[in-house]
Amino acid sequence: MTEFKSALGALADPGVPAAALDVTGLDPAVAVAYLRGMLAIRCAEEAIGTLVEEGLAKTPCHLAIGQEAVAVGVSASLRTSDRVFGGHRSHAHLLALGGDLDGLFAEILGKASGLSRGMGGSMHLYAPEVGFHGCVPLVGATIPIAVGAALACRLDGGDAVAVSYFGDGAAEEGVFHESLNLAASQRLPVLFVCENNLYSSHLDILLRQPSDRIARFADAHAIRALTVDGNDVLAVAAAAAELVAHVRAGGGPAFLEAVTYRHRGHVGPKDDVDVGVRRTMDELTLWKRRDPIERLAAALRAAALVTGDTLEAMHAQVRARIRDARARAEAAPYPEPAALLAAVYRERR
């Protein structure tokens, strides 16, 4: 097997120390909201990991720990009238949009009060009230669905946009190419967001593709693209703001590639340094130095925008809320047996 050279350079090389975040001129309220948003996702994902470790959740949970900056940065430019679709690793996308934490935990435990009424589990989440219209684990499957949602946005005549989240592995699916081409040829209002975490379930991107830069596919389809440090929430938010404005204004599709890294395995709460080809403990340790939450917190502390105490308090608040969500989910009832057949068809014979 050929191993190719990185085109992303320092963005994908954790041996290169990441630059400190520049918070000058940033509204402190916005910065703190980003921090709180990422922390809420981190703590929720850790609590979900605990549910898996305790055997309470069997549904495959793909955790976004380490990748929080992408969902938080992108969501900052979105409205509830936009139409967002995700993939197998979408707890973060949902929570960053303001999706209901109680509903998420209940869904993960297969309870009737879950976001999908207990019928979907971790990989099928639905919260249209915040603009999240569904996620599914077939890699790449929601990319054309988001393109169709963009077609609906255009037929509606407003300025809503569709957003498609996917990973670097999805770029290896044929439907990715078909969807970019369809969106470009129809000039549809869709933002493609690739969370390039450099691994498919287990295999390093340079063992799968001749380049680790996924935005090259956008170039091939004449789609405006930006590649950013996906562990820098400010960089993600700035790029997303620019691209969403372009899409909203009728400029056609856009593509955001956010280079990041997951701290946990493809599925479940373990590190998975043993199963990844080249995913070593050394690499993981280096990437943790680029932790998106630590980086923003350090910048905010350095600029005296937050103190250690406010951070502590924020953390405690987030954790308390998650404990509540877990307790409510554990106490909630399972779906009634009739739910098995109730929603196969919407219209009854």
Next chain:
Amino acid sequence: MSAPTETGYGEAICEAFEYLLGNHPETFAIGQGVWSPWYVGNSMTGLDEKFGRHRVIDTPVSELACTGAAIGAALCGYRPIVIHPRMDFMLLAVDQVVNQAAKWSHMFGGQNAPAVTIRAIINRGGEQGAQHSQALHAWFAHVPGLRVVMPATAEDARDLLVAAVLSGDPVMYIDDRWLYGRKSALGPVVPRPLAAEGPRVRRSGRDVTLAGAGYAAWLCEEAARALATDGVDAEVVDIRVLNPFDPAAIVASVRKTGALCVVDGGWAPAGFAAEVIAAVAESGGSGGLRRPPVRVTLPFAPAPASRALESDYYPTAAAVVAAVRGLLGQPAR
């Protein structure tokens, strides 16, 4: 008064599109070749000019993305019809049909479902060979959450398309180029709920039940006419709706006739004819079958290209007549 004008099957499909696009602003058509008679015959003639190319969208050669896009638009309140000019090519879109459209309602707890119609055209014969020929309705009849209809008459070609598009569920609508010349006198469109549609007795008879869907239903009718000249009184059931399949009309018919011949344009193993026979057999008292049921299906081989083999490959009304004679213990003619 002049006799009512008869409308062909292809034109009847076009009438359904005109009705839908004219009366339901949330409908649109998307697929390869929809601006071209080369792909869709006379079934979509002039629609792009009449309703605009923003609602009748010809697409890149991307079955999978176009089907996914139709599903995505449907999830946002539209009622798209995605057109696959050949069912063979639609196989490139199966993830979106089977994993996404069919399951969306169930896996999200019934909170949303794509009201998408997936139009798959069976286009075979004419030395087109193995990949321009398939009738794969049985695959999709297997999948919960999907509705599957196969119109056999011009009236159904129009009315089942209207019902499919106005249904709240994803529907696969399978039409057949071999039926495009078939004509019916059509009244005005009166929309009926698809969930209320099912198999229908096309011809009443006492001696044997013939059942088929789409072109096979037409073969059953042709065979019944031929058998009648020899004093065999065949009942014909046009299956029409394969998923969800309601076998009641066929079960009732076999209780009366005691004999069943199922004609199907697909292959026999795990095919739709087997489903029909199983439904009858498990309906109690062996379904009233007084003789072993028979199937008339394709030989278990892909379609050949050579005309010499092709003429043996596809079932004919004569083959159905011969099968019924065998079933009834009558000598072949």
